Amino acid sequence: MSLKRLLSRTLPLWAMLTAPTLAWAQTAPETFGRPTTVPVNVFDGSASTDTMFNFVTWLTLSVLVAVLITLVIFAVKYRYQPGRRSIFIHGNNALESVWTLIPTIILAVIAVLSQDSWSQMKNPPVNPPDEPIRVRIIAMQFKWFFQYPGPDGEFGRLDVTRMNIKSSDVKEQAGLDPTDPASADDIIVGQLVVPKDRTVIADMISIDVIHSFFLPNFRIKQDAVPGMTTRVWLRSNKTSAEVVGTNPNQPLATYTADGEEVVITDAKPFDIVCAELCGNGHYTMRGLLYVVSEQQYNQFLEIEYAAAAAGGEDDGYGY
Amino acid sequence: MSLAPLSLHKPNYLSVSNTLRSWLLTTDHKRIAILFLISITFFFFIGGFAAVLMRLELMTPHADVVDKEAYNRLFTIHGVVLIFFFLVPSIPGVLGNFLIPIMIGARDMAFPRLNLASWYLYLIGGIIVLTSILIGGADTGWTFYTPYSSVYSNSAVFTMAVGVFVAGFSSILTGLNFIVTTHTMRAPGMTWFRLPLFIWSHYATALIMILGTPVLAIAVLMVAVERMGVGIFDPALGGDPILFQHLFWFYSHPAVYIMVLPAFGVISELVTCFSRKRIFGYTFVAAASLAIAVLGFLVWGHHMFVSGQSAYASMVFSIISFTIAVPSGIKVLNWTATIYKGRVWLTTPMLYAFGFIGLFTIGGVTGLFLAAMAIDVHVHDTYFVIAHFHYIMVGGTVMAYLGGIHFWWPKMTGRMYPEGWAVFSAILIFVGFNLTFFPQFLVGYLGMPRRYHIYPEEYQALNILSTAGASILGIGYLFPFTYLLWSLRRGPRAESNPWDAAGLEWQTTSPPPTFNFEKTPIVTQEAYAYELVSQEDDLPGRPNPTEGEIPVLDAPPQEDQP
Numbered sequence: 001m002s003l004k005r006l007l008s009r010t011l012p013l014w015a016m017l018t019a020p021t022l023a024w025a026q027t028a029p030e031t032f033g034r035p036t037t038v039p040v041n042v043f044d045g046s047a048s049t050d051t052m053f054n055f056v057t058w059l060t061l062s063v064l065v066a067v068l069i070t071l072v073i074f075a076v077k078y079r080y081q082p083g084r085r086s087i088f089i090h091g092n093n094a095l096e097s098v099w100t101l102i103p104t105i106i107l108a109v110i111a112v113l114s115q116d117s118w119s120q121m122k123n124p125p126v127n128p129p130d131e132p133i134r135v136r137i138i139a140m141q142f143k144w145f146f147q148y149p150g151p152d153g154e155f156g157r158l159d160v161t162r163m164n165i166k167s168s169d170v171k172e173q174a175g176l177d178p179t180d181p182a183s184a185d186d187i188i189v190g191q192l193v194v195p196k197d198r199t200v201i202a203d204m205i206s207i208d209v210i211h212s213f214f215l216p217n218f219r220i221k222q223d224a225v226p227g228m229t230t231r232v233w234l235r236s237n238k239t240s241a242e243v244v245g246t247n248p249n250q251p252l253a254t255y256t257a258d259g260e261e262v263v264i265t266d267a268k269p270f271d272i273v274c275a276e277l278c279g280n281g282h283y284t285m286r287g288l289l290y291v292v293s294e295q296q297y298n299q300f301l302e303i304e305y306a307a308a309a310a311g312g313e314d315d316g317y318g319y
Numbered sequence: 320m321s322l323a324p325l326s327l328h329k330p331n332y333l334s335v336s337n338t339l340r341s342w343l344l345t346t347d348h349k350r351i352a353i354l355f356l357i358s359i360t361f362f363f364f365i366g367g368f369a370a371v372l373m374r375l376e377l378m379t380p381h382a383d384v385v386d387k388e389a390y391n392r393l394f395t396i397h398g399v400v401l402i403f404f405f406l407v408p409s410i411p412g413v414l415g416n417f418l419i420p421i422m423i424g425a426r427d428m429a430f431p432r433l434n435l436a437s438w439y440l441y442l443i444g445g446i447i448v449l450t451s452i453l454i455g456g457a458d459t460g461w462t463f464y465t466p467y468s469s470v471y472s473n474s475a476v477f478t479m480a481v482g483v484f485v486a487g488f489s490s491i492l493t494g495l496n497f498i499v500t501t502h503t504m505r506a507p508g509m510t511w512f513r514l515p516l517f518i519w520s521h522y523a524t525a526l527i528m529i530l531g532t533p534v535l536a537i538a539v540l541m542v543a544v545e546r547m548g549v550g551i552f553d554p555a556l557g558g559d560p561i562l563f564q565h566l567f568w569f570y571s572h573p574a575v576y577i578m579v580l581p582a583f584g585v586i587s588e589l590v591t592c593f594s595r596k597r598i599f600g601y602t603f604v605a606a607a608s609l610a611i612a613v614l615g616f617l618v619w620g621h622h623m624f625v626s627g628q629s630a631y632a633s634m635v636f637s638i639i640s641f642t643i644a645v646p647s648g649i650k651v652l653n654w655t656a657t658i659y660k661g662r663v664w665l666t667t668p669m670l671y672a673f674g675f676i677g678l679f680t681i682g683g684v685t686g687l688f689l690a691a692m693a694i695d696v697h698v699h700d701t702y703f704v705i706a707h708f709h710y711i712m713v714g715g716t717v718m719a720y721l722g723g724i725h726f727w728w729p730k731m732t733g734r735m736y737p738e739g740w741a742v743f744s745a746i747l748i749f750v751g752f753n754l755t756f757f758p759q760f761l762v763g764y765l766g767m768p769r770r771y772h773i774y775p776e777e778y779q780a781l782n783i784l785s786t787a788g789a790s791i792l793g794i795g796y797l798f799p800f801t802y803l804l805w806s807l808r809r810g811p812r813a814e815s816n817p818w819d820a821a822g823l824e825w826q827t828t829s830p831p832p833t834f835n836f837e838k839t840p841i842v843t844q845e846a847y848a849y850e851l852v853s854q855e856d857d858l859p860g861r862p863n864p865t866e867g868e869i870p871v872l873d874a875p876p877q878e879d880q881p
Binding site for chain 1: 387388391458459460464466467470471472553554555558559560561594595596597598599600601602603625626627630633634637638641642644645648649651652653655656658659660661662663664665673676677680681684685687688690691692693694696697699700701764765766768770771772773849850
């Protein structure tokens with residue numbers, strides 16, 4: 001059966017199949033009109049990832065197109081025709097060597113390039129101009145907490161046996177050991193706040209199952225594994241307000257020891273996504289990453305540290 | 320006196336006996352293949368049904384068809400059933416079982432009773448998994464990552480793990496049979512380098528089945544044991560959760576090649592037959608299968624770039640993962656070269672073969688993104704990965720399986736399928752498949768994680784495209800199911816060799832007698848000697864093969880065993 005005949009014969013069926021889709025598209029124009037764009041990459045450490053992605057895309061696309069075009073040409077040119085016979089070819093060792101060697105070389109190039117972008121993503125700069133900020137990421141079903149070490153620069157010990165997920169105090173939820181002197185000035189908060197253009201080194205632990213810390217805007221993903229510490233580093237060259245905009249109705253606010261609300265910024269945060277299935281609430285495990293100015297960051301920490309020093313219960317979102 | 324050929328009156332493997340007992344206690348490899356065909360079709364529709372519900376749920380960003388518990392169970396059922404109970408046994412269990420003895424000129428498998436046992440183990444495993452679905456299903460995904468699966472999940476993980484464990488032994492026995500059969504049962508003159516590539520790729524598959532499956536069995540057994548309170552992977556009891564991932568992927572990455580190597584074998588048969596040509600570079604294609612089987616065991620760590628394994632281990636795994644693209648690429652180029660100056664006869668199986676080459680190539684080149692560590696970090700556990708492995712496993716394996724089923728249907732059943740409907744549904748499946756899975760590459764790169772039943776609204780357009788594609792794909796799969804059943808009674812009777820193909824399996828009747836050949840064939844030719852096959856000009860339409868015209872084998876009546 002010729003393709004033309006086939007298509008014309010089956011036209012009603014194609015219409016039947018595509019009609020619901022088109023109808024849906026008509027009823028939901030706002031969905032189709034919504035811009036779908038690649039998340040802006042704000043992390044210099046993964047800039048080469050995007051370059052690599054584009055390079056591999058163009059490379060593989062050209063290979064793919066070449067193969068598909070060749071197949072189509074062969075299928076048409078060598079189609080069955082009365083009187084024409086197939087030509088008997090055993091193979092060609094020279095040709096086989098060529099098309100083994102060339103892909104091998106191309107793949108070797110990609111492999112070497114990818115080592116480079118991998119090391120940029122994994123290793124923080126050796127001699128950063130400023131002292132890196134250290135944070136500890138605590139993952140648990142189904143939320144993210146972030147521990148800042150306080151003025152002493154030492155993280156308080158986390159003790160699984162002290163964990164009490166039902167507590168209203170975030171330090172008890174995470175099992176921060178109050179007998180450890182380093183714990184006294186620590187804060188644990190429910191959103192990650194870091195300044196723009198500063199190196200952040202984050203050690204990551206999980207309290208229960210495996211979670212995965214995914215920042216689409218940074219091209220970073222790292223599992224948080226119970227029983228071990230994993231590490232990511234990041235540095236944003238833009239504030240989150242510059243990339244995702246602001247929302248004055250839902251600002252990032254914190255509370256002083258006296259219970260006064262202080263708005264740090266009205267920026268919207270970057271998404272932190274849990275990318276490893278961790279249970280029924282996996283899909284709710286969204287975290288917030290605010291990249292703010294250096295002053296806003298310092299203001300945030302000062303208020304939080306002061307409130308922590310004054311004591312009291314902390315739900316992780318301000319005292 | 321009848322003028323009909325004598326062979327029509329001889330019983331074939333189907334007509335020799337028709338009692339239930341004769342089917343359930345059969346040791347005939349062809350009947351076991353039919354048993355596999357029926358049971359994997361059943362599981363295909365169970366897993367497919369789960370996919371339909373998932374795609375419906377994903378049509379909107381909200382939870383409206385199923386809730387979170389149900390959704391997590393659906394993707395677990397979809398993965399476990401379609402991987403362990405459809406894809407792994409699909410081509411080996413049906414086409415491999417049916418064809419391997421015939422293609423090498425043997426009467427049966429080396430161990431016919433083990434062969435039957437392998438079907439029963441598959442069935443028992445399948446029943447256990449169905450039970451686990453009925454008592455609530457597991458919600459861990461098919462990957463069973465610990466410690467969620469072994470300690471935290473409140474679902475039927477134990478039962479499902481046991482089901483997978485039991486089915487694994489089916490796979491091991493099948494592999495064992497393939498290897499021993501290929502070594503010991505070849506007909507006189509069937510040297511190793513005269514073997515069809517279908518045999519080579521099944522031999523490579525069988526190696527993986529035997530070496531890899533026990534590791535999976537150990538891994539899921541340990542999950543089951545840990546659910547009973549013994550500490551293995553739980554760090555609270557001194558265990559290591561990542562150890563499970565190493566064990567799991569040590570099998571489950573090679574398992575991808577268990578699924579796709581047999582597909583390579585099928586495609587080599589289809590491309591040669593319908594180009595009327597010998598395969599281009601036989602030894603390279605055969606060696607590529609073995610290279611893939613070996614290298615396949617050395618790349619599992621590329622599933623774990625973000626898991627917390629050593630950054631240096633990741634670098635080594637990345638490099639080895641790139642090397643495995645070379646033998647896969649060799650195959651695609653050799654098939655393309657086979658078509659060159661051939662005489663392309665565009666039947667349904669050949670359409671599926673073209674579909675396979677295109678889709679497998681897309682699946683293969685997108686694998687390069689995942690082998691490059693930094694890119695993988697971004698797209699890991701997003702829909703990009705989902706799209707990639709569906710292009711390999713559905714676009715590759717299922718296309719080849721359907722192509723093979725159509726190609727050998729006349730041999731298996733003695734009936735022809737309706738070509739018009741078959742061409743139509745092949746096109747439908749190709750279009751539906753691409754519409755389903757191509758948008759997933761895009762939505763994955765945008766950052767949509769897998770295993771989410773709700774998602775930000777900006778991903779909806781691509782998800783609607785994908786669901787629309789899935790509806791076309793689903794309908795596409797129902798067509799072959801229907802017309803193939805129809806053809807069992809109504810299809811035109813098939814000749815012994817309706818495609819004028821060169822393989823040994825076409826030298827016996829359709830369907831073959833119980834012991835495959837009237838007389839043990841003696842092979843005097845390499846595989847794919849299409850230059851010796853008739854190239855009459857009556858090709859499209861069905862050629863009339865003339866018995867004994869093909870000098871692939873020569874069976875002198877006097878020299879045969881009594």
